[in-house]
Amino acid sequence: MSISELFGIELPIIQAPMAGSQGSALAIAVCNAGGLGSQPCAMLGPDQIRAELKAITAATSKPYNVNFFVHQPPEPDPVREKAWRKVLAPYFAEYGIDPESIQAGPQRMPFNDAAADVLEEFKPPVVSFHFGLPSDALMKRVKGWGSKILSSATTVDEARYLEAHGVDAVIAQGSEAGGHRGMFLSEDLHTQVGTFALVQQIVHAVKVPVIAAGGISDARGVKAAMALGAAGVQPGTVYLCCPEATTNPIHRAALKSDAAANTAITNLFTGRPARGIVNRLMRDLTPINFAAPQFPLAATAIFALRQKAEAKGANDFTSMWAGQNASACREMPAAELTRALAS
């Protein structure tokens, strides 16, 4: 089954949810163009979620997707945090930051009953999860009001797990993809799989439709993904330069520069591996550094540095999430881009 049939949309395009770089405006534009627009909620509280969903349902009658993280929040670990801040000490000194003064930055919250309460008001057509699936009780609530459910797999084992736990389609997130790796059954980055191989493997392994993600940035990529057996695609990075995206100017400038040619998977910014444009912090500490606190706690100390650096126009501490076709990011309205992808 194609995802057009599954979700009742015209084009087999899901705009990937990108927490921190977009809100309802991008989702609405994609929905109205015939794709499935996505509202990322990982960094929003219940009131903000409600406001965004009100905006979407006021502006479109088309199906839309709401995305949540479903990580297990870690216990704070003062020893690890202290060690991490020691690694960062030279940067704190450079920017005159007193490490004792650092306030928590933007938080990533897992899907919970408070968020589900808001969803229940809207009964969104599609809900997607990242890092696995929520508790059985929460899954039951979401399915209860009829939302279709998606989640990302980075391996065949994860795809089989998701199918066995009731998703309506699996997103095959190849290693080219920007942002957080959805990996949840393994922490082994060495065995993460490229889009080309992963889509084929997951298509063989599960019966539900498979949505390809990672490195898809034009109509050619969409056709190739479908040739590999995908029922639809979920491009993200290519939308980051749209006027409707809220991509910060530092990130936007990097996407349009030669720097976009080099991305790497890093755990420095949040504590979980995510692909972004290589910058000073990643070069200095190597992209994967085991001193970084557990997700999402690593973000706090980095955020303090990021604010200071960005004020000076530097992207040294900015998480500039992007996939391996980051240079393909297009400065055009999201509706036009969505139609171009499906052409």
Next chain:
Amino acid sequence: MSISELFGIELPIIQAPMAGSQGSALAIAVCNAGGLGSQPCAMLGPDQIRAELKAITAATSKPYNVNFFVHQPPEPDPVREKAWRKVLAPYFAEYGIDPESIQAGPQRMPFNDAAADVLEEFKPPVVSFHFGLPSDALMKRVKGWGSKILSSATTVDEARYLEAHGVDAVIAQGSEAGGHRGMFLSEDLHTQVGTFALVQQIVHAVKVPVIAAGGISDARGVKAAMALGAAGVQPGTVYLCCPEATTNPIHRAALKSDAAANTAITNLFTGRPARGIVNRLMRDLTPINFAAPQFPLAATAIFALRQKAEAKGANDFTSMWAGQNASACREMPAAELTRALAS
């Protein structure tokens, strides 16, 4: 231009050269089926090269490819070798090996004048290089007798370098690919690119035809690669279970087992990063370990362990090169497989 036109072959399929796992028999079968068969020469001396090329030219009148490594042989480094053998000491003890007694195992030799002398006798239609290109003088010799020249790029920079230095086509070796990464301008594994993104990027960056490699194992994969703009494909792993391959039985058994689902890029077996099926050594030392001597010197100490372990039926120290679609390896004659790929 498609590679069929470029090389005068019927099908856009190059069988990837796989040193240690095949000789002329596989190449001949692929050539006679209409693809471009490849003879790997990285582990052969001049007389062996001559024997294989005699076999090929006696058995087919079709174009064929001869492949060489073009690494810079390192100076032996006794301090590093000693440190490496210390890492391996528990295994030497386990197998009762006296580290002092270890003889050099199979060597990888770079392309040189002696090899070129043999090639000159045959004037092979296609010569492919791995790890860059040979010296200008050697390039001139090979071009002088009319061979078309190929080499692998793992990044856009490498593709541009190869085009500027006169290759007739670029192999885009995505991170899914089995065996040695062809990387030669960077040692940074973090920025290696998946096939899906790399093919598109290189197609945009160069004018010569682009050959896709990495994760291609069936007709669907071939079609998808062509949709991404490739002029042809170079599958390798899928040929490893053909009766004409010389894949060792331990490697063959792993390819047909669940183990084939997990591959990783490792430097443990030769000193250069190469993708293979995860085994005990890779799990124990992590796939990338900076104690390993420079390519190809790491192979010596491991080879001693490999011989002992294989005698007991264990693949613990065997380099089982394979790409991320290793499970797709097919036990069928290479001619049939070549035609199936192009169907």
